[in-house]
Amino acid sequence: MNIFFNDVGRLRSGWRLLIFALPFYFLTIVLAIAVRLLYQLVTAWGITIPHREFVFELIFRAGLLVLGLGLGYICARTLEDLPWRSLGLTLHKGWLKDLAIGFGLGFAALAVAVAIASKGLNFSFSKDGLGSVAVSMIGSAALLFVAALAEEAMF
Numbered sequence: 001m002n003i004f005f006n007d008v009g010r011l012r013s014g015w016r017l018l019i020f021a022l023p024f025y026f027l028t029i030v031l032a033i034a035v036r037l038l039y040q041l042v043t044a045w046g047i048t049i050p051h052r053e054f055v056f057e058l059i060f061r062a063g064l065l066v067l068g069l070g071l072g073y074i075c076a077r078t079l080e081d082l083p084w085r086s087l088g089l090t091l092h093k094g095w096l097k098d099l100a101i102g103f104g105l106g107f108a109a110l111a112v113a114v115a116i117a118s119k120g121l122n123f124s125f126s127k128d129g130l131g132s133v134a135v136s137m138i139g140s141a142a143l144l145f146v147a148a149l150a151e152e153a154m155f
Helices: 013-044 052-080 095-117 130-154
Strands: none
Touching (some): 013 052
């Protein structure tokens, strides 16, 4: 029995996973260090960026998305001989419907989790007004969208 190749001569799944996971893990550490270093430089130089923590979190999550898609494509192409569309991020007939269903299911899951975890907690709107709440919600939605795409690209 060959531990590297299966009966049809293809690299076994565990090795293919390792070929993706090790570089991804290493590059994620490099990305995290780079984003933190950039954050520290921006802070030290006194550069004013509105919602700085949010911006750098978005940069990190977008970097994870690029890493996941990039390494995923390289592995799909070289190890599996699969095209870009095998990663699942292509515009096809019904993509908007699929996106809406995914958003709905994700929102429902989060709502249930918050409902379960919030026993004894009180929720209230910010005293800064509805505009502040709307900006926060839009920013959170953008960050969660990029983070969810990055998670999907990783897996």
